[in-house]
Amino acid sequence: MEYTVLVVDDNRASRECIYRHLQDECRVILATSGEQALKVCSKMRPDLILLAIEMAGMGGFEVLERLGERAELSTIPVIFLSTDNDTETEIRGLERGAADFIVKPVNKSILLYRIGHHLRFHRYQHLLEENVRDLEGGIVLGFAEIVEFRDANTGGHVGRSSRYVQILGKTLRKQSREVSDAMSEGDLDMIVRAAPLHDIGKIGIRDRILLKPGPLSEGEFEIMKTHSTLGGEILRRMYWRTPTQHYLKFAIQIAESHHERFDGSGYPKGLRGDEIPLCARIMAVADVYDAVTGNRCYRQGLSHEQTRGIIVDGAGTHFDPRLVEVFLKVETQFEQEFNLFRVESGGIAGGGGGVGMDISPRAA
Ligand SMILES: [Fe+2]
Incomplete structure (x- = not known):
């Protein structure tokens, strides 16, 4: 089980239905409220979150906002779940940073397809970011080495x-x-x-x-x-x-x-x-x-x-x-x-540019 998906829904039937759809495909963690979901996320980082919009207590929009406040959690793809097939709610969710929007009751094929798509996309994004970081590190050292060569x-x-x-x-x-x-x-x-x-x-x-x-x-x-x-x-x-x-x-x-x-x-x-x-x-x-x-x-x-x-x-x-x-x-x-x-270096030590040091005869 390569990935961990956190399912957050206060509706028991909905949670169980999603669990059955996903149990053979990935590791599934269930949370019964927004508050519980945030607690789970403070202990481990799921690869993807399925988050109900309508819940008693903290709703999906607030959970998404709280996740966005923490740098290490803000990049987790979140798919909103809603019973309400309303375009305005969907747009509002996407505008606030949700990766996708699925209407309940959830169809198994659609759920697996969408989750697979976002996990792949997220992995490529992560690889790209790592490559960019390596590239930047290389450029920084390259600059420093230009000076060193001179x-x-x-x-x-x-x-x-x-x-x-x-x-x-x-x-x-x-x-x-x-x-x-x-x-x-x-x-x-x-x-x-x-x-x-x-x-x-x-x-x-x-x-x-x-x-x-x-x-x-x-x-x-x-x-x-x-x-x-x-x-x-x-x-x-x-x-x-x-x-x-x-x-x-x-x-x-x-x-x-x-x-x-x-x-x-x-x-x-x-x-x-x-x-x-x-x-x-x-x-x-x-x-x-x-x-x-x-x-x-x-x-x-x-x-x-x-x-x-x-x-x-x-x-x-x-x-x-x-x-x-x-x-x-x-x-x-x-x-x-x-x-x-x-x-x-075979016993020959290079020395730095301690310009202005007491011991340097160049420090006129
Ligand atoms: Fe210097």
């Missing part, structure tokens, strides 16, 4: 730094109720998705500066710093065109604020403390860890222990001290990720 020193940085963001975010959520309320699991997923785009603004930095092997002059460094605002601007335009892509909200905050410092001495705005979005404070630690451990054309990457020292020294000045505490709890996971990369 900045020849940062091989693998985007992938690793988003893994570090995930490790820090997950642990921070676990240890603080305040944080887990402010940053849901879904938010963290979006932040991890957004992290590879943090340096997208480098796409607008001239090669002469981006690829310069030696230290940057003060003027060049000022230009390099614009990658944060530029990245925010690029992503803001993307979000404006695709407002359903909510992870772009986080991508904008991360791109704009990942070089802000906790004590207000960062750029571009000189934000301090909690003024810096949490996702950007997390990114700052991840970005610096990866950049410092990685090789640049003008220096060797530092060891995990040396990098740990830099991060600990930066608590309260460069970094949010709470995040440094979290880093110390999960540092072995960071080290494992880093070692994994060293093995994969």
Whole structure:
């Protein structure tokens, strides 16, 4: 029995009739009222709902409205059942989001045909949405990789730094109720998705500066710093065109604020403390860890222990001290990720774009 169909009707004869029609075709759950149907849906997600319009207590229209208020239930196809073969009621139901309308008493062949049609349609729709999501994910990583290819020193940085963001975010959520309320699991997923785009603004930095092997002059460094605002601007335009892509909200905050410092001495705005979005404070630690451990054309990457020292020294000045505490709890996971990369790349670690870090000789 591949599918589960929820039948909601306060008329016993009608429920039993539908049950007999469907029992050999799918798993059937019966609810005797609108209220009971919502309770069932809060525990499991049926693949399709057959919903009587006329019921004592909560009627079919109200049940449909309540289902629509919950994102995870709003896409379940709902077929209205009515004794009233009235065009106006049918139109009203379809307008409010019902997938179909069947008049009682229900004919078995019509019922099976319509249910089969909607289940198939719904499955294709779901597959299509999954494919679009994959495609979008591919495009996002593609953008990030364009930047990575231009900045020849940062091989693998985007992938690793988003893994570090995930490790820090997950642990921070676990240890603080305040944080887990402010940053849901879904938010963290979006932040991890957004992290590879943090340096997208480098796409607008001239090669002469981006690829310069030696230290940057003060003027060049000022230009390099614009990658944060530029990245925010690029992503803001993307979000404006695709407002359903909510992870772009986080991508904008991360791109704009990942070089802000906790004590207000960062750029571009000189934000301090909690003024810096949490996702950007997390990114700052991840970005610096990866950049410092990685090789640049003008220096060797530092060891995990040396990098740990830099991060600990930066608590309260460069970094949010709470995040440094979290880093110390999960540092072995960071080290494992880093070692994994060293093995994969034959011992040559790539380094990130920690523009403006104390240890960088380019930070003129
Ligand atoms: Fe950056």
